[in-house]
Amino acid sequence: MWRKLARAAGCLGYLGLLTAVFALVSYFAFSQFVRRGVTSTPELFGLSEDEAEALLADQGLRLQWSEERFDEQMPAGHVLIQRPRAGTLVKRGVTVTVIMSLGPQRIEVPTVVGTALQAAQVTLAAAGLNVGRAINVFSEQGAPGIVVAQEPAGGSRAERDASVDLFLALENRSETYVMPDLVNQDYDQVRNYFERRGFRLGRVSYETYDGVAPGTVLRQYPLAGHPLHRGDVIALGVVAPEEPTLEDEAAEAEESLSSTAGLTSATNLGGAP
Numbered sequence: 001m002w003r004k005l006a007r008a009a010g011c012l013g014y015l016g017l018l019t020a021v022f023a024l025v026s027y028f029a030f031s032q033f034v035r036r037g038v039t040s041t042p043e044l045f046g047l048s049e050d051e052a053e054a055l056l057a058d059q060g061l062r063l064q065w066s067e068e069r070f071d072e073q074m075p076a077g078h079v080l081i082q083r084p085r086a087g088t089l090v091k092r093g094v095t096v097t098v099i100m101s102l103g104p105q106r107i108e109v110p111t112v113v114g115t116a117l118q119a120a121q122v123t124l125a126a127a128g129l130n131v132g133r134a135i136n137v138f139s140e141q142g143a144p145g146i147v148v149a150q151e152p153a154g155g156s157r158a159e160r161d162a163s164v165d166l167f168l169a170l171e172n173r174s175e176t177y178v179m180p181d182l183v184n185q186d187y188d189q190v191r192n193y194f195e196r197r198g199f200r201l202g203r204v205s206y207e208t209y210d211g212v213a214p215g216t217v218l219r220q221y222p223l224a225g226h227p228l229h230r231g232d233v234i235a236l237g238v239v240a241p242e243e244p245t246l247e248d249e250a251a252e253a254e255e256s257l258s259s260t261a262g263l264t265s266a267t268n269l270g271g272a273p
Contacts, residue, residue: 037091037092037093038089038090038091038092039059039060039061039089039090039091039092040059040087040088040089040090041059041061041082041084041085041086041087041088041089041090041096042055042056042059042086043086043087044056044079044082044086044096044098045079045080045081045082045086046074046078046079047078047079048077048078048079049063049077049078049079049100052079052098056096059092060092060093061090061092061093061094061095061096062093062094062095062096063095063096063098064095064096064097064098065097065098065099065100066083066097066098066099067099067100068099068100068101068102069099069100069101069102070101070102070103070104070105071101071102071103071104072104072105074101074103075101075103076101076102076103077100077101077103078100078101079098079099079100079101080098080099080100080101081098081099082096082097082098082099083096083097083098084096104159104160105159105160106157106158106159106160107127107128107129107157107158107159107160108127108155108156108157109127109129109150109152109153109154109155109156109157109158109164110123110124110127110129110154111150111153111154111155112124112147112150112154112164112166113147113148113149113150113154114142114146114147115146115147116145116146116147117134117145117147117166117168120147120150120166124164128160128161129158129160129161129162129163129164130161130162130163130164131163131164131166132163132164132165132166133163133165133166134165134166134168135165135166135167135168136167136168136169136170137149137167137168137169137170138169138170139167139169139170141169142169143169144168144169144170144171144231145168145169146168146169147166147167147168147169148167148168148169149166149167150164150165150166150167151164151165151167152164171229171230171231176227176228176229177227177228177229178225178226178227178228179220179222179223179224179225179226179227179228180224181220181224181225182217182220182224182236183217183218183219183220183224184216184217185216185217186215186216186217187204187215187216187217187236187238188215190217190236194234198230199228199230199232199234200231200233200234201233201234201235201236202233202234202235203233203235203236204235204236204237204238205235205236205237205238206238206239206240206241207237207238207239207240208239208240209239209240212239213239214239214240214241214242215238215239215241216238216239217236217237217238218237218238218239219236219237220234220235220236220237221234221235221236222234
């Protein structure tokens with residue numbers, strides 16, 4: 001009897017083993033059948049369009065653009081976002097949608113040529129740009145301190161917070177003159193002479209000097225024969241006008257009274273019959 005039970009148990013165990021093997025084989029076969037044509041989406045982040053399209057084609061997938069966005073880090077023309085995400089199981093032949101980068105946002109550089117440095121700084125800051133180097137150059141295109149050139153040029157495009165170099169005009173020192181001798185010359189004539197030619201007179205000191213006519217130039221700076229440039233300040237020492245004395249004032253008053261009396265007398269005479 002025990003032999004029959006042992007034989008029955010052995011048969012049952014063998015049948016159980018066969019059943020387990022069959023179930024395992026069936027599971028793997030079914031899994032392969034289900035997974036047939038399924039692949040994992042590759043990582044496309046940072047790839048160019050051609051690189052992403054080639055990688056997807058190797059796995060039987062297709063590439064489709066969704067939109068483009070500005071990004072400060074990702075270069076233009078590279079994948080910024082993909083859907084579905086990398087590692088997702090999809091069937092071959094499906095489309096992977098990507099968002100491509102436009103690169104850093106670029107803004108138009110305003111034109112600041114012809115403006116002063118301070119005005120150029122305000123204009124560039126309002127546009128989201130910075131002033132780079134301020135370079136002084138000799139130029140005939142603008143007054144001293146005026147922007148005569150810029151890099152990058154106005155109308156071009158640059159990244160936000162980029163620096164714009166400015167070239168500022170220096171006074172043109174190429175025109176050099178020889179300072180004439182002004183001593184003993186009349187101050188009014190000297191002033192008119194220099195002002196008509198674009199020079200400017202600086203400090204004029206007046207002082208008394210016996211024996212010399214008022215308004216006569218006594219001293220000058222720069223000295224005669226020295227080089228002179230437009231914009232240089234010319235300083236002069238001039239004989240002061242004479243102050244009237246008490247005798248002069250009395251004589252002038254007497255002359256005024258005499259003139260008034262004569263006029264009254266003449267009027268009266270003229271009105272007489």
